[in-house]
Structure formats: C-alpha cells, structure tokens
Amino acid sequence: MPLNISLKALRVNKGLTMDDVAEGLDCTRETYRNKESGKTKLSLDEGFVLADLFECSITDIWKATKA
Numbered sequence: 001m002p003l004n005i006s007l008k009a010l011r012v013n014k015g016l017t018m019d020d021v022a023e024g025l026d027c028t029r030e031t032y033r034n035k036e037s038g039k040t041k042l043s044l045d046e047g048f049v050l051a052d053l054f055e056c057s058i059t060d061i062w063k064a065t066k067a
Helices: 007-013 018-025 029-037 044-054 058-065
Strands: none
Touching: 007 018, 007 044, 007 058, 018 029, 018 044, 044 058
C-alpha cells in the first residue's frame, strides 16, 4: 500500500459512499465525514470496522489516518 493512502481513497477503491461507511460505523454521514477528513479521530473499534469494510488491515487504516 502506498504511504500516502487516505481513508477516502480506501473507501472509493471499494466503491463505497460516505453513507455506506457511516451505516457500517453506526454513525451519521457528518460524523464519518469528520473522521475521514481528520477533524475527529477514529476509535480502535471503528478502525477495525473500517478494516473489515475496506478489506484491508488495521495497519492500513492507521496509516491512512496519518496521511
């Protein structure tokens, strides 16, 4: 995985909308948008849910939040 990958790139690569991901995280689209943009941090549990949704490792999610 490239070092400069983002949560948005992982989401788009899987063909998911923000609404799809928000539903998977059981939150609003606005809340997920803030997490994807880095305004708010992901919890560890949310990271694991995203790793499952995006079919990647938790390490990939962690790297994507550091981009």
